[in-house]
Amino acid sequence: MLSGNLLWVLLGTMLLGIAAGITGTFSFLQKQSLVGDAAAHAALPGIAIAFLLTGQKDLPILILGAAITSALSVYCIQWIVSFSKMKADAAIGLVLTVFFGVGVVFLTIVNHSPLGNQSGLNDFIFGKAATMTKVDLTWLFISATIIILVSLLFYKEWKLLIFDPVYAKGIGLPVEALKAVLTILIVLTIVTGIQSVGVILMSALLIIPAVSARLWTTKLSSMIVLSATIGGISGLVGTFISSLRTGLSTGPIIVLVAASIFFISYLISPAGQINKFLRKKQFRKQGEVG
Amino acid sequence: MIEFWVIFTGLLVGITCGIAGVFLILRKMSMIADAISHTVLFGIVMAFIVTQTLNGFWMLIGAAIAGILTAYLVQLLHSSGIQEDAAIGVVFTSLFAAGVLLITLFASNVHLDVEHVLMGEIAFVPWDKWTLLSITMPKAVWMLLLVLLINIGFLVLFFKEMKLATFDAVYAASIGVPIIFLHYGFMTSISFTTVAAFDSVGAILVVAMLIGPAATANLISKSIKQMFLYSMLFGGAAAIIGYYLAKFWDTSIAGMMATAVGILFVVTLLAQKIVDRKRKSLVGKLEGL
Numbered sequence: 001m002l003s004g005n006l007l008w009v010l011l012g013t014m015l016l017g018i019a020a021g022i023t024g025t026f027s028f029l030q031k032q033s034l035v036g037d038a039a040a041h042a043a044l045p046g047i048a049i050a051f052l053l054t055g056q057k058d059l060p061i062l063i064l065g066a067a068i069t070s071a072l073s074v075y076c077i078q079w080i081v082s083f084s085k086m087k088a089d090a091a092i093g094l095v096l097t098v099f100f101g102v103g104v105v106f107l108t109i110v111n112h113s114p115l116g117n118q119s120g121l122n123d124f125i126f127g128k129a130a131t132m133t134k135v136d137l138t139w140l141f142i143s144a145t146i147i148i149l150v151s152l153l154f155y156k157e158w159k160l161l162i163f164d165p166v167y168a169k170g171i172g173l174p175v176e177a178l179k180a181v182l183t184i185l186i187v188l189t190i191v192t193g194i195q196s197v198g199v200i201l202m203s204a205l206l207i208i209p210a211v212s213a214r215l216w217t218t219k220l221s222s223m224i225v226l227s228a229t230i231g232g233i234s235g236l237v238g239t240f241i242s243s244l245r246t247g248l249s250t251g252p253i254i255v256l257v258a259a260s261i262f263f264i265s266y267l268i269s270p271a272g273q274i275n276k277f278l279r280k281k282q283f284r285k286q287g288e289v290g
Numbered sequence: 291m292i293e294f295w296v297i298f299t300g301l302l303v304g305i306t307c308g309i310a311g312v313f314l315i316l317r318k319m320s321m322i323a324d325a326i327s328h329t330v331l332f333g334i335v336m337a338f339i340v341t342q343t344l345n346g347f348w349m350l351i352g353a354a355i356a357g358i359l360t361a362y363l364v365q366l367l368h369s370s371g372i373q374e375d376a377a378i379g380v381v382f383t384s385l386f387a388a389g390v391l392l393i394t395l396f397a398s399n400v401h402l403d404v405e406h407v408l409m410g411e412i413a414f415v416p417w418d419k420w421t422l423l424s425i426t427m428p429k430a431v432w433m434l435l436l437v438l439l440i441n442i443g444f445l446v447l448f449f450k451e452m453k454l455a456t457f458d459a460v461y462a463a464s465i466g467v468p469i470i471f472l473h474y475g476f477m478t479s480i481s482f483t484t485v486a487a488f489d490s491v492g493a494i495l496v497v498a499m500l501i502g503p504a505a506t507a508n509l510i511s512k513s514i515k516q517m518f519l520y521s522m523l524f525g526g527a528a529a530i531i532g533y534y535l536a537k538f539w540d541t542s543i544a545g546m547m548a549t550a551v552g553i554l555f556v557v558t559l560l561a562q563k564i565v566d567r568k569r570k571s572l573v574g575k576l577e578g579l
Contacts, residue, residue: 034321034375041494084559089375090505093320094555097498101548104495108542200328200494204383211376248394252387259384266367273370 005134006243009196012137013235013254015144016193017205021231022151023189024206025213025224026182029162033210034089035074037203038096040190042073044103044199047124048110059139059195062124066191073099074183127198127251136195143192147185151224158182159220196239197251205231208258215269234258295428300529300547302434303487303499308525309441310483311504312517313476316456320501321375322364323480325382327493327500329360330484332389339396346433350485357481358474360385430489437479437486444479448472453514491544499525502551506558524554 027036043066050065051057073095080091132140151158160168161178169175186206193202213227238254267274314323333356337348360381367377445452454462455469463469480500487496507520531554532547539546 028373028376031373031375033373033379037379080559083563084509086505086508087315087318087320089318090315090320090501093324093497093501094505094552096324097495097501098548098552098555101495101498101545101552104542104545105536105539105549106541108545109539112540201383201387203379204387207376207379207383211372211380214372249390252390252394255383255387256391259380259387262380262384266370271371276370 008134008137009132009243010236010239012132012140012144013196013239013250014232015148015235016140016196017209017231017233017235017254018228019144019147019151019231020189020193020202020205021209021213021227021229022148022224023182023186024210024231025220025227026151026158026162027186027206028210028214029220030182033203033207034092035077036186036190036206038077038092038099039070039074039187040194040199040202040206041096041103042099043067043070043191043194043202044124045069045099045106046103047194048103048106051110052106052113059136063139063191066194067187069099069103070187070190071183074187124194125198125200127194127196127201127249132195140192140196143188147189147192150181150185154178154181155224163220196235197254198249201251201255204255204258205234208255208262209234212258212262212265212269215265215271217270230258230261234261295431296543297530297533299428299430299434299490300533300543301526302431302438303491303496303547304503304525304527304529305522306434306438306441306483306525307487307496307499308503308507308522309438309445309518310480311500311502311525312507312514312521313452313456314480314500315504315508316514317476320497320505321378322361322477323484323500324497325364325378326357326360326477326481327484327497328382328386329356329389330481330488330493332356332385332392333359333481334485334488335389335392335396339392346429350433350482353481353485354478356385357477357484361474361477430486433486433489437482440482441479444475448475452476491547495544495548498548498551499528502548502555503528506551506555509558509562524551524558528554 024033024036027033046065046067046069047062048065049069050062053065054061076095077088077091080086080095081088086094157168157173157178160173161175161182165175168178189206190199190202193205197205209227209230210223212230213223216226217223234254234257238257239250241257242248242250242253266272269275314320330353333352333354334349335352336356337352338344340352341348363381364374364377367380368374372380451462451467451472455467455472459469483500484493484496487493487499491499503524504517504521506524507517511517511520528550529547532550533543535550536543536546
C-alpha cells in the first residue's frame with residue numbers, strides 16, 4: 001500500500017508540518033497568528049497573476065508570485081496600522097479579504113482565458129498533496145529544510161527579540177532586520193505549504209501546533225520542539241488518512257488531526273482544563289482543612 | 291431585468307453589511323466576523339445533513355448556531371488563558387476544515403460545492419426565485435431583505451445599549467445592560483448576514499463588505515450615526531463599482547466588489563491625509579501671520 005510516491009509525499013508533508021510548527025511558534029509569541037492567516041490568503045492573487053504573466057504552471061514562478069503578494073499583504077497591514085487610526089484586527093481583516101478578492105478576480109480571468117488546462121490553479125485553494133509530483137516535492141523538501149535551518153540559526157536572536165525587544169535594541173541587534181527575516185520565513189512557510197494544504201488552511205498549520213505546544217510548556221526551546229513534533233505528526237497522519245480514500249482533500253484532514261491534538265492538549269496538558277479543575281478542588285479542600 | 295436584480299442584490303449586500311460592520315469595527319471584533327464567515331460553512335453543511343434540503347430557512351438556523359458556537363468557543367479558549375488571536379485561529383480553521391470534509395463526504399453530489407459557498411456567484415442569483423405574498427423576487431433578495439430588517443430591528447431596539455456596551459462595558463454591566471445577550475445577539479446577526487450574502491458574494495468575501503465600508507467610514511466620521519450613514523454609502527458604492535468593473539473585464543463580480551472595497555478605503559485614507567496636511571499647513575500659516 002505504501003507506494004514509493006506516497007512515502008515521499010508523507011515525508012514532505014511531515015517536513016512541512018515541522019517547518020510550520022517552528023515558524024508558527026515565533027509568530028504566535030509575537031501575537032501575530034492572524035497576520036499569517038492574512039498572508040496565506042494573500043498568496044492567491046500572486047499565484048494567479050504569475051500564471052497570467054508567464055502563461056505557464058511553472059511552480060517556482062507561481063511560488064515567487066505568491067511570496068510577493070503575501071509579503072506585500074503583511075507590509076500593507078503594518079502600513080495601515082501605523083498610517084491610520086484603524087486597529088490591527090480590522091486592518092488584518094480588510095487586507096485579507098481584499099487580497100483574496102483580487103485573487104478571485106485574477107483566478108476568474110485565468111479560467112476564462114484560453115491558456116490550456118488551468119484547473120490545477122484551483123487546487124491552490126484547498127491543496128492536493130496526494131497528487132504532488134517529484135518536482136513539487138523537491139521544492140517542498142528544499143524550502144522546508146531552509147526554513148528549519150534558518151530558524152535554528154536565528155533562534156537566540158529571535159528569542160531576545162520576542163521577550164525583550166528593548167534590551168535587544170540596546171545591545172545593538174538589528175531588530176527591524178531580524179523581524180523582516182522572521183516575516184520572510186513565515187511567508188516562505190506559507191508558500192511552501194499551499195500546494196499541499198491550500199491557502200485557506202495553511203494558517204491552521206502555523207497556529208494550531210504552536211497553541212497546543214504552549215499548553216504543555218513555558219520554555220521556548222521545548223515549545224519549539226513540541227510544536228514541530230505536533231506539526232510533523234499532523235502532516236504525516238493527515239496525509240496518510242487522506243491517501244486511504246480517493247477524492248479526500250489533504251488539507252482539511254491535516255488540520256483536523258492538528259485540531260484533535262489541540263483538543264487533547266486542552267484537556268490533559270499541565271495548563272489544561274482537567275488539571276485546572278483538580279487544582280481548584282485541592283485548593284478548596286485545603287481551605288476547608290485550614 | 292436580470293442585470294437589475296444582480297445590481298439590486300449587490301446593493302442590498304453592501305447596505306446590510308455596511309450596517310452590521312459599524313459595531314464590528316468599534317467593538318474590535320473584525321477577526322471574529324472573519325472566523326464566522328468561515329464557520330458558517332460548517333453550519334450550512336450540518337443543516338443540510340440533518341434536513342437533507344437546501345432550504346434557506348434551515349441554512350439560516352444552521353449558520354446562526356455555527357456563529358454562536360464560534361463566538362462561544364473563542365470566548366471559552368480566551369478565558370482559559372489562550373491569546374485571543376490564536377483562539378480565533380484555532381477555532382475557525384478547525385470548524386472550517388470539518389465543514390470542507392463533511393461536504394466532500396456527504397454533500398458532494400448536491401449543489402453545495404465549497405467554492406460556491408466561499409466565493410459566491412451573484413450572476414446566478416436572478417434565476418433562483420421565491421414567490422411570497424404573490425411577489426416574485428430572487429431568493430437572495432428575499433433573504434437579504436429579511437436580514438436587513440433583522441439588523442435594523444436589532445439596532446432600533448438596542449442602539450443605546452450597544453453603544454454603551456461598546457464604549458464602556460464595565461459601566462454598562464454595572465447598570466444592568468445584558469452585555470452577554472448583546473454579544474451573542476450581535477454575533478447571530480453577523481452569521482445571518484454572512485449566510486444571506488453567501489449566495490451572491492460568498493462567505494469569505496462578505497467579510498470585505500462587513501469590515502471595509504465601516505472601516506472606511508470610521509476614518510472620516512465624527513459620530514456613530516454619521517458612521518452608519520457613510521458605511522452604508524461605501525458598501526452600496528463598492529457593490530455598484532464592483533459590478534461594473536467586473537462586467538467590463540468579464541471577471542468575478544464578488545471578487546471585484548472586494549477589490550472595490552479596498553480601492554475605496556485606500557482613496558479615502560489618502561484623501562483624508564491630504565486634507566489633513568493642507569489643514570495643518572493652513573493653520574501653520576495663519577499662526578505665522
